[in-house]
Amino acid sequence: MAEKGASGLSLREVAREMGVVSSALYRYFATRDDLLTALIVDAYNDLGEYAERAALRVPRSDSRRRLHAAAAAIRKWAKSNPNEYALLYGSPVPGYEAPQFTVEPAARVAVVLGSIVADAWQQSSADPEDDDDGSTMKGLLETRNLDGAMPGVPEPVRALSLMVWSQIFGCISFELFGHYKGSVRNINRFFTIVVDEAANLVLPPD
Amino acid sequence: MAEKGASGLSLREVAREMGVVSSALYRYFATRDDLLTALIVDAYNDLGEYAERAALRVPRSDSRRRLHAAAAAIRKWAKSNPNEYALLYGSPVPGYEAPQFTVEPAARVAVVLGSIVADAWQQSSADPEDDDDGSTMKGLLETRNLDGAMPGVPEPVRALSLMVWSQIFGCISFELFGHYKGSVRNINRFFTIVVDEAANLVLPPD
DNA sequence: TGTACATCAGTGAACGCGCGTTCACTGATGTAC
DNA sequence: TGTACATCAGTGAACGCGCGTTCACTGATGTAC
Numbered sequence: 001m002a003e004k005g006a007s008g009l010s011l012r013e014v015a016r017e018m019g020v021v022s023s024a025l026y027r028y029f030a031t032r033d034d035l036l037t038a039l040i041v042d043a044y045n046d047l048g049e050y051a052e053r054a055a056l057r058v059p060r061s062d063s064r065r066r067l068h069a070a071a072a073a074i075r076k077w078a079k080s081n082p083n084e085y086a087l088l089y090g091s092p093v094p095g096y097e098a099p100q101f102t103v104e105p106a107a108r109v110a111v112v113l114g115s116i117v118a119d120a121w122q123q124s125s126a127d128p129e130d131d132d133d134g135s136t137m138k139g140l141l142e143t144r145n146l147d148g149a150m151p152g153v154p155e156p157v158r159a160l161s162l163m164v165w166s167q168i169f170g171c172i173s174f175e176l177f178g179h180y181k182g183s184v185r186n187i188n189r190f191f192t193i194v195v196d197e198a199a200n201l202v203l204p205p206d
Numbered sequence: 207m208a209e210k211g212a213s214g215l216s217l218r219e220v221a222r223e224m225g226v227v228s229s230a231l232y233r234y235f236a237t238r239d240d241l242l243t244a245l246i247v248d249a250y251n252d253l254g255e256y257a258e259r260a261a262l263r264v265p266r267s268d269s270r271r272r273l274h275a276a277a278a279a280i281r282k283w284a285k286s287n288p289n290e291y292a293l294l295y296g297s298p299v300p301g302y303e304a305p306q307f308t309v310e311p312a313a314r315v316a317v318v319l320g321s322i323v324a325d326a327w328q329q330s331s332a333d334p335e336d337d338d339d340g341s342t343m344k345g346l347l348e349t350r351n352l353d354g355a356m357p358g359v360p361e362p363v364r365a366l367s368l369m370v371w372s373q374i375f376g377c378i379s380f381e382l383f384g385h386y387k388g389s390v391r392n393i394n395r396f397f398t399i400v401v402d403e404a405a406n407l408v409l410p411p412d
Numbered sequence: 413t414g415t416a417c418a419t420c421a422g423t424g425a426a427c428g429c430g431c432g433t434t435c436a437c438t439g440a441t442g443t444a445c
Numbered sequence: 446t447g448t449a450c451a452t453c454a455g456t457g458a459a460c461g462c463g464c465g466t467t468c469a470c471t472g473a474t475g476t477a478c
Contacts, residue, residue: 011432023433024455032432090297092383103388110389136399142391162389163377163400169385170376171369177298179375182309183316183368185348193342194369201403217465229466230422238465 009087011035033096040098041105043084048108050077055112063120064199070112071168071195078172089173111150113168114161117202118153124204157202164198215293217241239302246304247311249290254314256283261318269326270405276318277374277401284378295379317356319374320367323408324359330410366408373404 011032015022029035054073058066078085087093088106098106137156150158171194174180175187184190217238221228235241260279264272284291293299294312304312343362356364377400380386381393390396 010430012430020454021456022431023435023457026433027454086297089379089383089385091292098384106385107389136395140390140392140396140399142389159396159399162386162396163403166376166380166385166400167373170372170379173295173376173379174372177295178304179295179312179372180368183313183348184346186346189342190346190365190368193346193365194372197369197407216463218463226421227423228464229424229468232466233421 009036009039009083009093014039036093036096037099037102039084040087041102043081043088044102044105044108046081046084047074047077047088048105048112050074051109051112055116060119061123063116063123063203064196066116066119067113067164067199067203068192068195070116071191071198074109074168075172075175075191078176082176085172085176089169090177110162110165113165114150114153114158117157117161117164118150120203121153121157124206126204160202164202167194167198215242215245215289215299220245242299242302243305243308245290246293247308249287249294250308250311250314252287252290253280253283253294254311254318256280257315257318261322266325267329269322269329269409270402272322272325273319273370273405273409274398274401276322277397277404280315280374281378281381281397284382288382291378291382295375296383316368316371319371320356320359320364323363323367323370324356326409327359327363330412332410363408370404370408373400 011025012022014035015025025035029038051070051073055066055070058069060066137159140159141155141162150161171191175191180187180190217231218228220241221231231241235244257276257279261272261276264275266272343365346365347361347368356367377397381397386393386396
């Protein structure tokens with residue numbers, strides 16, 4: 001049962017892409033929303049795994065290059081799976097609310113970025129609590145989440161990681177959804193600079 | 207003819223919200239896409255004006271507070287008009303391609319941010335060309351656009367303005383589309399910090 | 413001041429379409445004896 | 446080795462619904478004489 005390749009967010013279109021009649025899907029999914037959930041979980045995992053692999057290809061010591069590799073991989077995935085990307089990061093589907101168990105696969109790609117940042121701070125002698133605004137970052141986050149993924153990483157750094165995460169995805173969304181059209185000429189370099197500034201924000205000074 | 211308040215991106219729903227039968231809209235719009243275009247232009251102008259007003263309420267000399275005011279206004283508008291926001295900044299509507307003349311209203315809100323940044327540099331004695339990576343920002347942008355809106359502002363600053371623009375909207379989109387759920391606890395403060403970091407990036411040092 | 417006519421905003425029925433969902437079915441594959 | 450039956454993936458027709466769009470129409474408002 002290959003869910004791959006489908007993406008029209010209409011049950012009938014998914015069936016069509018799988019070369020199957022629409023009612024056949026009801027053997028596997030009770031309802032359209034269940035199908036949607038499966039597609040979403042699948043896409044999150046696909047993206048997450050893709051980013052993980054990209055990060056692993058760069059030595060752990062070079063955090064900045066790792067961050068660039070992961071970000072570039074996310075962007076590449078987004079551009080080759082624009083429908084999936086829009087499903088995950090575009091407008092929410094009107095009637096649909098994602099069930100709780102989609103949270104973990106959704107976090108996967110954020111965890112990749114977070115781990116890179118966490119690694120960097122662990123290797124560094126700098127103390128993130130000393131940061132300019134380290135003190136203002138208390139109580140900013142939910143305590144439970146990301147805690148398992150970034151153990152022992154102080155809250156300011158985790159908060160900054162979330163900012164980097166949304167910066168990268170904000171940039172990719174704007175590119176994919178056409179908002180840079182007419183203003184940015186060299187998007188590749190633009191994106192690289194965005195990631196680099198993000199890295200400046202979030203990596204420890206050396 | 208009040209277009210206000212409508213937003214279901216279905217012609218029939220727009221008609222319904224206006225208390226009118228669906229075919230009545232064909233007296234004003236030849237096609238559904240024309241209606242969509244009108245709604246989009248309207249929403250862009252509404253948001254743009256709202257941000258402009260917010261910026262004007264803060265003295266021009268205090269660029270950082272101005273940036274915060276504009277960003278907060280954008281976020282507030284987004285939260286009180288979530289459907290309009292998704293229409294403008296969410297997934298593109300499948301069959302629809304926005305006509306050329308939507309570009310100007312679309313740019314309006316970016317111009318607000320850009321002008322604040324431009325003002326700041328004009329008042330400062332610092333030279334943006336001296337910046338760390340000022341040299342790497344050549345040829346990054348389209349030359350025509352934003353030029354009228356930010357006259358005499360060097361390219362590195364204009365490029366940074368675009369990054370701030372997409373950072374702010376990236377953060378708002380993540381909030382509205384539910385991606386911070388379970389990780390960010392105090393979104394108001396989180397957003398403020400994001401804007402402040404963006405300001406650090408884009409405003410001249412004093 | 414009153415009648416005749418044009419304008420024009422909005423109505424309501426109808427169309428063909430794609431959607432999600434149901435249901436009785438077909439036909440291939442696997443298991444029991 | 447061969448027949449009988451259960452399992453189960455997928456079919457195809459049908460449903461009610463909301464959509465975009467059309468078309469002939471109604472009825473109020475404004476203008477001409």
